[in-house]
Amino acid sequence: xxxGIVSSAxxxxxxxxxxxxxxxxxxxxxxGHRVETVLLPFVERPEEILSQTAAFRxxxxxxxxxxxxxxxPPAHAVRxxxxxxxxxxxxxxxxxxxxxxxxxxxxxxxxxxxRDSIIAADSECLSEARRIxxxxxxxxxxxxxxxxxESEILYPPILRPEMFVAGAYxxxxxxxxxxxxxxxxxxxxxxxxxxxxAVRLRLCGLSTNPAYVKGLRQRARELGxxxxxxxxxxxxxxxxxxxxxxxxxxxxxxxxxxxxxxxxTIEAAHAARCTVTVSDSGGVAExxxxxxxxxxxxxxxxxxxAAFDRLxxxxxxxxxxxxxxxxxxxxxxxxxxxxxxxxxx
Numbered sequence: 001x002x003x004g005i006v007s008s009a010x011x012x013x014x015x016x017x018x019x020x021x022x023x024x025x026x027x028x029x030x031x032g033h034r035v036e037t038v039l040l041p042f043v044e045r046p047e048e049i050l051s052q053t054a055a056f057r058x059x060x061x062x063x064x065x066x067x068x069x070x071x072x073p074p075a076h077a078v079r080x081x082x083x084x085x086x087x088x089x090x091x092x093x094x095x096x097x098x099x100x101x102x103x104x105x106x107x108x109x110x111x112x113x114x115r116d117s118i119i120a121a122d123s124e125c126l127s128e129a130r131r132i133x134x135x136x137x138x139x140x141x142x143x144x145x146x147x148x149x150e151s152e153i154l155y156p157p158i159l160r161p162e163m164f165v166a167g168a169y170x171x172x173x174x175x176x177x178x179x180x181x182x183x184x185x186x187x188x189x190x191x192x193x194x195x196x197x198a199v200r201l202r203l204c205g206l207s208t209n210p211a212y213v214k215g216l217r218q219r220a221r222e223l224g225x226x227x228x229x230x231x232x233x234x235x236x237x238x239x240x241x242x243x244x245x246x247x248x249x250x251x252x253x254x255x256x257x258x259x260x261x262x263x264x265t266i267e268a269a270h271a272a273r274c275t276v277t278v279s280d281s282g283g284v285a286e287x288x289x290x291x292x293x294x295x296x297x298x299x300x301x302x303x304x305x306a307a308f309d310r311l312x313x314x315x316x317x318x319x320x321x322x323x324x325x326x327x328x329x330x331x332x333x334x335x336x337x338x339x340x341x342x343x344x345x
Contacts, residue, residue, distance in 0.1 A: 001344070003028055003035045004065035004080075006056070007072045008042035013208070014235070015178060016156075016263055017072045017088065020135075023159040024069070024343075027336045036065070042074065044091055046105045046114060053077045053121055069343055070129075077125040084343050085129040086154060089139060089259040094118045095146050096257075123147040133342065136260035136283035154342055155334045158266055163238060166272035166322065167246040169315045172200040172230075173276065173308055174248040176241050177255075177264050179207035179216070179233065184254045187278070187301060189216050193223035194305030199312040201225075201252075204232040204244060245271040250294070250311050250318055252276040253284055254304070261287040269293070269329050274321035276307050287332075293325040 005028075007021045021037060028035045038059070042052050056077040061068055068080040076085045090096070093104040094115045105111040126132060126149055133154035134140040140151045158164075179185050185203050192201050207213050213233050220226040236244070245251065251268030253275055260283040265275045269287070275294040277284045288294035295310065297303035311318045329335075 001033050002064065002066045003033050003344075004038055004061055004068045005035065006038045006059075006061070006068055006070045006075045006078050008052075008056075008075050009039045009072070010043060011041050014206075019159070019263065020086070020088065020156050021071050023157075024071075024339075026159065027340060031340060038078075040075075042072075044093065044104065046111075049074070049091060049094075049118060050114070050121070053118075053125075057125070067344060073122070074125075076129065077121065079128070083129045085126060085132045086135070086343065087126070087132060087139060087143065087151065088135045088156075090122070090142060090146070091118065096142055119146060123149065131342075131345070137286055138283040139259050152342070154339060155261070155332055156263075156266075157334050157336050157339055158263060158270065160238065161270040161329075161335075163242045164267055164270035165242070165246055166326075169249050169318050169322075170247045171198060171312060172202050172248050173250055173252050173311075174202045174204070174244050174268075174273075175252045175254075175264065176204040176236055176244060176267070177253065177262065178205045179203060179213050179231075180209060181212055182256045184256060184278075184299075185216055186212075186219065187254050187299065187304060188252055189219050189223070189225070189229060190301035191304035191308060192220070192225040192229055194302045195225075195308050195312075196305075197309045197312040198228070199249070199308045200228045200230070201308075202230045202232070202244060202248075204236045204240075206235055207233060241267055242271065245273055248273055249315075250274050250276055250322070252304075252308075253281070254278050254299070255281055255284065256299075257282040258284050260284075266329060266334065269322075269325035272319075272322040272326045274311075274318060274325050276304065276311070278304065287325075287328065289328075291321070293321055293328050295321075 053074040132151040220229040278299040290296040
């Protein structure tokens with residue numbers, strides 16, 4: 001089948017939104033399909049959102065592809081007679097984050113008019129889809145609330161789960177993701193100041209904000225835990241992720257109101273590592289079941305530090321929850337055969 005994968009991309013920024021496109025293409029090609037990726041640059045500047053949406057709307061792909069799969073917004077605006085949408089998030093500043101500090105434009109008449117236009121455009125374009133999938137229950141709930149549209153949950157797999165293997169349970173909590181304020185690595189560093197065991201923390205990933213990482217290092221020194229906090233501020237390859245997790249004690253992923261469980265959670269699960277998270281982490285809570293596949297606390301440094309200590313003191317618990325995490329991946333059908341079968345149905 002001739003398949004087009006259509007998505008938006010922030011220039012020079014890698015992450016989950018790009019991985020899901022690249023990995024899906026690779027797996028479709030492995031199964032004998034002819035696949036082309038169509039990426040348009042997209043930045044969330046309020047004054048440009050509608051014009052960028054219009055750019056996708058004007059693309060005509062019926063002559064080239066038998067089936068189109070759209071991923072990151074506003075790619076769902078593209079027209080095609082057989083369009084499947086794998087919707088990974090809204091432009092959230094105009095949706096669930098409108099009444100928060102993350103609102104990108106003032107709450108005045110012009111701002112409300114722009115918000116209404118974005119929601120109306122999304123609703124119309126999404127309603128044209130043959131099927132709508134979301135990457136989590138959280139995102140599906142937002143679609144129902146704001147766009148009055150139903151969807152099916154389709155959890156994203158990682159590219160090569162076989163790379164992630166289980167070794168001995170060491171003394172290190174590992175976090176592999178972009179180092180940004182909303183990912184809350186600072187909460188992990190603060191937690192280390194409350195930990196009473198010899199547990200260690202390793203933070204791995206790039207950042208778009210060097211000052212944030214500088215602040216993490218400074219805070220670790222202030223708390224007297226710099227000798228137990230390792231910060232690798234660089235791009236971490238898939239092979240390096242697997243290496244860091246193989247002998248980790250556990251994974252930690254503490255984002256604020258994340259759209260889905262996040263790749264760090266699933267990568268850890270494939271390595272039979274449980275995940276420590278917090279109650280306001282959004283979609284992460286769809287995978288992390290407290291005491292079963294990980295530990296969930298309030299977003300409080302002392303509580304997170306206590307969770308780190310609990311795992312350090314009870315390796316059998318860490319191993320048991322790590323094994324349950326790996327089993328939970330299979331229970332949820334998070335694999336490429338299932339994913340592709342549903343996207344092409």
